[in-house]
Amino acid sequence: MADVYDAIIVGGGFIGSAVAYHLAHRGLKVLLLEARSLGSGSSGACGGRAQVAEGHPGLHMDLVMLGLERLANLEAELAYDFEWRRLGNIMLIRTQAHWQEWTAQVAHLQSRGIPAEMLDPAALREAEPDLIVEGYLGGAWCLEGHLNPMKYCWAFARGARRQGALLHAQEPVLGFEREGQRLTAVRTPLGRYSAGAVLVAAGAWSGRVLALAGAALPVRSTNAEAMVSEPLPPVLRHHVGMADFYETIHNSPQAVSLGVLQMANGGLYISESVEMTDRIRELTSIWGPPGMAAELLRLAPRLQGVRLLRAWTGQSPFLPDAQPAIGRLPGFDNLFTATCFHLTITTTPILAGLIAGMMAGESPVPSLEAFDPSRFIRN
Numbered sequence: 001m002a003d004v005y006d007a008i009i010v011g012g013g014f015i016g017s018a019v020a021y022h023l024a025h026r027g028l029k030v031l032l033l034e035a036r037s038l039g040s041g042s043s044g045a046c047g048g049r050a051q052v053a054e055g056h057p058g059l060h061m062d063l064v065m066l067g068l069e070r071l072a073n074l075e076a077e078l079a080y081d082f083e084w085r086r087l088g089n090i091m092l093i094r095t096q097a098h099w100q101e102w103t104a105q106v107a108h109l110q111s112r113g114i115p116a117e118m119l120d121p122a123a124l125r126e127a128e129p130d131l132i133v134e135g136y137l138g139g140a141w142c143l144e145g146h147l148n149p150m151k152y153c154w155a156f157a158r159g160a161r162r163q164g165a166l167l168h169a170q171e172p173v174l175g176f177e178r179e180g181q182r183l184t185a186v187r188t189p190l191g192r193y194s195a196g197a198v199l200v201a202a203g204a205w206s207g208r209v210l211a212l213a214g215a216a217l218p219v220r221s222t223n224a225e226a227m228v229s230e231p232l233p234p235v236l237r238h239h240v241g242m243a244d245f246y247e248t249i250h251n252s253p254q255a256v257s258l259g260v261l262q263m264a265n266g267g268l269y270i271s272e273s274v275e276m277t278d279r280i281r282e283l284t285s286i287w288g289p290p291g292m293a294a295e296l297l298r299l300a301p302r303l304q305g306v307r308l309l310r311a312w313t314g315q316s317p318f319l320p321d322a323q324p325a326i327g328r329l330p331g332f333d334n335l336f337t338a339t340c341f342h343l344t345i346t347t348t349p350i351l352a353g354l355i356a357g358m359m360a361g362e363s364p365v366p367s368l369e370a371f372d373p374s375r376f377i378r379n
């Protein structure tokens with residue numbers, strides 16, 4: 001006999017942990033299965049930026065605004081300090097085309113009530129006096145947020161556990177049993193479980209896990225590297241990134257751009273060297289960390305001699321249309337997925353609640369139809 005749950009969640013990153021919290025909060029009997037440890041996928045690899053700058057008009061920005069509102073009170077709700085703070089973001093701009101693009105984006109952010117402005121070179125130097133910004137036309141600034149990503153994941157996981165959810169780490173899902181349109185059991189090396197609803201929130205691995213159930217979703221991912229330095233006295237006031245990040249990483253199979261911020265403990269978080277390949281790589285490359293260090297020293301030569309403590313590789317999952325997949329899989333009564341989010345940290349508190357509602361049979365408001373996984377199924 002299989003152990004029976006109302007909901008089983010596959011994957012213990014931000015998304016799986018947050019949905020577990022919301023479902024358990026509704027009084028459902030929840031089991032979360034994580035192949036390794038909680039947060040060991042992309043969630044623990046990430047920079048902790050609660051992104052706002054890149055929010056597209058429409059649904060994305062609506063979710064960002066709701067997410068920011070929720071984040072302001074989430075530590076109290078989850079009774080856990082995940083080092084939430086408001087932090088400015090500056091995108092450094094090299095070309096006229098990006099200057100125009102970001103001028104329009106800043107106007108859009110302002111129209112949503114987000115503090116944002118374009119910085120000319122003098123304002124840029126004033127904002128970040130330790131950076132050498134010759135060669136840049138200026139920057140686009142806006143107010144975002146930052147948190148400790150591992151603690152964010154644990155905050156949801158602990159909240160879920162407090163509400164009665166069972167969280168099993170080191171228990172990979174190996175297969176599913178199916179009768180017609182229903183998944184009847186989930187198999188792991190340690191057990192066989194059944195549930196009213198199953199959610200696959202396995203990040204870059206979601207396509208592979210769904211395939212075990214006979215469902216298809218074309219999830220791809222890049223390997224993205226980051227590293228941290230020893231703690232330093234205050235040197236950076238913002239997260240500083242490049243307006244041409246996406247061009248840089250899309251123009252070459254192996255590319256280095258720069259995003260850097262100073263964490264609450266004084267260490268620098270430095271990202272990203274990106275390899276475009278479907279092969280999920282666990283180890284860091286030989287070219288990535290030196291490439292990121294060189295980019296950083298070009299921008300901040302006074303950091304020469306700062307010691308790096310650790311570099312790692314994480315996955316950035318995406319779908320062909322660069323939109324998330326959220327909802328029930330076509331052809332299944334009780335199989336759901338939630339993966340490939342945009343601006344994940346900012347939107348997770350809202351989307352996780354909406355997904356929990358969908359699994360309980362509710363229609364989400366706002367509608368998430370645009371993210372329906374059935375858009376990839378050809379008629």
Ligand SMILES: Cc1cc2nc3c(=O)[nH]c(=O)nc-3n(C[C@H](O)[C@H](O)[C@H](O)COP(=O)(O)OP(=O)(O)OC[C@H]3O[C@@H](n4cnc5c(N)ncnc54)[C@H](O)[C@@H]3O)c2cc1C
Pocket residue numbers: 010011012013014015016033034035036037038039040041042043044045046047048049050051171172173174201202203204205209224225226271272313314315316338339340341342343344345346
């Ligand atoms: C270097 C880097 C920097 C980033 N910076 C930011 C940032 O600043 N802000 C931001 O919002 N986003 C950032 N991101 C993106 C963000 O990290 C991801 O969008 C987010 O972590 C995805 O969460 P998830 O829960 O979907 O996936 P994951 O965190 O990857 O969780 C999926 C989990 O599923 C588990 N799993 C896989 N297969 C199985 C199986 N068979 N059985 C059970 N479990 C399984 C994995 O072990 C994993 O723990 C960054 C990403 C990278 C790589």
